[in-house]
Amino acid sequence: MLTTNGIQQATEAVEQAKKKVNNRHRLGYHIMAPANWINDPNGLVQFKGEYHVFYQHHPYDENWGPMHWGHVKSLDLVNWEHLPIALAPEDACDKDGCFSGSAVDNDGELTLIYTGHHYIDKERDLFYQNQNIAVSTDGVHFKKVVENPVIEKPPADSSHHFRDPKVWKRGRDWYMIVGNSKNNIGRVILYRSPNLRNWEYIGVLAEGNEQLGYMWECPDFFELNGKHVLLMSPQGIKEAGDHFKNLFQTGYMIGEYEYDKNKFGHGEFIELDYGHDFYAVQTFLDDKNRRIAIGWMDMWESDMPTKKDGWCGALTLPRELTLSADGKIKMVPVAEVTQLREKKLSAIENQTITSSYEMGVQGSMFEVEAVLEVTNAEKVELVLRGIENEATVLAYDKSTNKLRLDCSKSGKKKDGIRRVKLAASDQLKLRIFVDRSSIEVFINEGEATMTSRIYPTEPYRSVEFTSCSGKSLLKKATCWKLKDIWNEK
Known part of the structure; x- marks a missing residue:
């Protein structure tokens, strides 16, 4: 017993x-x-x-x-x-x-x-x-x-x-x-x-x-x-x-x-x-x-x-x-995770990107929701930027329909890259959850997901959208600060 x-x-x-x-x-x-x-x-x-x-x-x-x-x-x-x-x-x-x-x-x-x-x-x-x-x-x-x-x-x-x-x-x-x-x-x-x-x-x-x-x-x-x-x-x-x-x-x-x-x-x-x-x-x-x-x-x-x-x-x-x-x-x-949204940090709609556009973040626990029209661009990137050269990168290549998650500059120096092939589309929808030492990426309303542990040394300072070899349209992007349910200091 x-x-x-x-x-x-x-x-x-x-x-x-x-x-x-x-x-x-x-x-x-x-x-x-x-x-x-x-x-x-x-x-x-x-x-x-x-x-x-x-x-x-x-x-x-x-x-x-x-x-x-x-x-x-x-x-x-x-x-x-x-x-x-x-x-x-x-x-x-x-x-x-x-x-x-x-x-x-x-x-x-x-x-x-x-x-x-x-x-x-x-x-x-x-x-x-x-x-x-x-x-x-x-x-x-x-x-x-x-x-x-x-x-x-x-x-x-x-x-x-x-x-x-x-x-x-x-x-x-x-x-x-x-x-x-x-x-x-x-x-x-x-x-x-x-x-x-x-x-x-x-x-x-x-x-x-x-x-x-x-x-x-x-x-x-x-x-x-x-x-x-x-x-x-x-x-x-x-x-x-x-x-x-x-x-x-x-x-x-x-x-x-x-x-x-x-x-x-x-x-x-x-x-x-x-x-x-x-x-x-x-x-x-x-x-x-x-x-x-x-x-x-x-x-x-x-x-x-x-x-x-x-x-x-x-x-x-x-x-x-x-x-x-x-x-x-x-x-x-699950729908309930919207309860984590504590404060809207930034939002933008219908922003044409010829080279890059930056949104402020200032934090280590946040959600990013973005919709990109990529009709006229060969590649688009979403970069979570930290201090010095720290960054977590999501890059979409329209010629291959592949999305790349690159964590090599956010704590995964060895074997830091993963890729997933998506269905051909002129639109890319991303929902990204960052939580100090993790990132979860939900792509095109669940078509694919990418989950990784990351270990940046400092909070992120911005989300940067970049368009390569052509224009893209950032139809909308919103960033929320997310709450700490554990309150560990």
Whole structure:
């Protein structure tokens, strides 16, 4: 049975660590732990009218380690409140880590379904994994069930990679998918249960090939506009031009699913975001019938300068998913994020740009919304300018229809550039969120997104629009100062 010692000790450790955190890169309106390490979002759910987000958390160090579940909640997806750590690895079912998973509202009982991690030989990274459950009636304090592990081991043809359960209900039955691997090929496997305790293995829901990685982490499966979507985070896909540039990827497949046959006919794997720092995305359906996604806003083996400041890792803004007419997922910030707008810093309409035009910013937490007509220009740039040579650049090349995000002068000196190809158009719509050490770019109302961590040394001073080899028209541009929900000084 669960004891409270692990959670109490972890909570005390975080409280002590908070006192030593350097706030220079701390985010103002994104989900972070109070101190030390976080990665994957877990257990996204709406419970008794409140939004809950859990996350992988190491409360004792700014580096990855034995995973706990950190916890925040919100009434509006904007203003978040830290809650006590929900899970600690202190029981036989999860002694070396409470790995990623999901959450469901089971008739007023908030149920967390997660992976227990167990080392056989830590030095050689030999381990096994199982699936477990913890429950709560108040949404704050959790008790692990006596039936744990509810799934003791993977199917016989599986590798030891067996993690990240995502659970949903259909009719009277609960379904669970788990990230898995067979012969170094990533796949997602399916279980069914009448009661969340007794699980029957159904089979393989989807599997890849040599080109799609050796393991599919953090799977999610849901309906969107009449289609079925499999989201997952493959490990081991090789870089291909402007695609798959990060160490690991997050993307999706769309198709038709037959429950009675466990048959998922789907299309190709498509990347979900084209920035540097976006992984392990999870979604949930809220009471407004929106499919909302949140991801980890970092990437394995990347430079993480905040470790020197006593913390590491953050989550993205909540994003609403829809399906476009051409069968691709579109992502936009949830409507509630407009509540972050504290003050309008500048605005302009119908400004012809022959060379450049500059708007004042003076800050490190702001939103820019811009619409550019690029009929007569070969290239246009939007440059967030800081002191000296610091800058974050968005450049659109009409000849290739590619948008380039260049963070090489804002803290990513190595591998600082990412590109995404857009549909041909004479208009470019951008919505940009800057938050001290992050940038999230939403392009053409969700056609593409680019998410990256950046580390400028000083606040930005201006937004500069530049037109190359011809005129462009800045139809409108507005910049807002955004509020700091954490108020960390």
